[in-house]
Amino acid sequence: MNTITKKDLVDRIADKTGSKRVLVKKIVQQFLDEIIAELGEGNRLEFRDFGVFEIRSRAARVAQNPKTLEKVFVPSRRTVKFKIGRLMKQRLFGDNGSAAQRHQTAAKPQPRAASDAM
Secondary structure, eight states, X not given: OOOOOHHHHXXXXXXXXXXXXXXXXXXXXXXXXXXXXXXXXXXXXXXXXXXXXXXXXXXXXXXEOTTTOOEEEEOOEEEEXXXXXXXXXXXXXXXGOOHHHHHHHHHOOOOOOTTTOO
């Protein structure tokens, strides 16, 4: 598994489109800045076939430090949720659905025959 950076993406887009890297970098950065701004305002971003970004709130809770077993208060917070879109799902997992769905199907226990129960 490789790590792809913003620079790698900018270089690829510039090569494929024949555009200057400086221009592509500005456009990509502006796109990312707009996503951050919209999520910051609590808006939902939907990119058809790619996916949906939205803000979710996590409730405050009491957790436990695993080393000391001390109870710790964790305040409520906002987080970003991403739901994968149809085209990305097809590219990543094929036509059989998500990896989780395939895993659940494979891991389902088979019904026992009446003779096995005794």
